[in-house]
Amino acid sequence: MRESQYRGPEPRLGVTFDECGDGSITWHQPVGDQFIGPGGRFATGGLAVLVDSGLGAENHRRRPSGMWTVTTELRIDLVSPPREGSTGLGVRTDHLGGDGRVLTTRGEVVDDDDEVVAAALVKSMEFSIGVDPDEFDDEPPWPSLLAPGTLPEVLCLTLDKRDDGPGGTRAVEAVIAPEPALANPLGNLHGGVFAAVAEIAGAAVFPHEREVSSSSLEVHYIRQVPLAEPVTVRAEVVHDGRSWGIARAATLDERGRVCAVASVTVYGQG
Known part of the structure; x- marks a missing residue:
């Protein structure tokens, strides 16, 4: 089998796959x-590439030809972080149809x-890209190229906290460096x-003295996000209560249009 040339975020985060004899x-x-994540907490976001790739692959395998x-x-x-001593994660999938x-x-x-550890769902839209999409499916399984460091470090991320003062909007701007290994x-x-x-x-918009854990992450992708320059999220x-909170995160294009938007729910005592 030829060696994989893929160097995307999956191998960078240690995510790998195997093809079974039955086609699964x-x-x-x-x-x-x-x-x-920041502050040493378990970051639910560390599951996102595994979920997007694993569940998305089930949708992709069932797309129409071409x-x-x-x-x-x-x-x-998130149901519960991996137990102490757990060494690896996998996914069980249930394709619902289209x-x-x-x-x-x-x-x-x-x-x-x-x-x-977590329940998940991925919806995928079918479209034509103007070239033969099957050539991408010939890529053999890639080796793990797990990058050292915490999740922000692996994702080439810098965080800038912004506080507009009493009564203002507390916000965090996360800037993703244009690292090719973070592209699809x-x-x-x-x-x-x-x-x-x-x-x-x-999760970072809530005070660090608050012990937060992400309960849910819901994302809608509206437009492609070019990676030629740094990307700001x-x-x-949205809500900062005594026992739980909600934050909204988005990235815009150069025309000010929303490209992707997410809702993050955290639980923890204030």
Whole structure:
């Protein structure tokens, strides 16, 4: 088998896949520093590339001939962080079908004891890209190229906290460096990377003295996000209650149009 040339965010985060004899695909991700967010907390965003790739692949495999698929919606609901000592994660998928335009797969992220870590759902839209999409499907399984560091470091991310004062909007701007390894096969920002960054920024808008854990992450992808220049994801508080909070994160294009938007829900005592 020829060696894979793919150098995207999946191998950078340690996400790999294997093709089984029955045609199914299994996905794997080690548990390590790439799940650590600011402040040392477990970052739900570390699951986003695994979910986008694993569930999205099930949709992609069922697309009509000559068509490509792109994620339009992604949702992750954290059940519980991986148990202490867990070394790896996988995904169980359940393809729900499609309506001739949109395909839907739900699934679960499980640890090495087969205990559920998170529930997830990915919707993918079918479209034509003007070239033969099957050439991308010939890519053999890639090796893990797990980059060292925490999740913000692996995603080449810098965070800038902004506080507009009493009564103002507390916000965080996360800037993604234009690292080619964070792109999808078409050269745009990988959807799982945006989801991961949105979760990091969304959780970071809440005070660090508050012990927060991300409960859910819901993303809508509207337009492609070019990666030729740094990409800014801005997160703002929607609700900051005593026991839980909600943040909204989005990235805009040069014309001020929303390209992707996410809702991040956290639980934890204020």
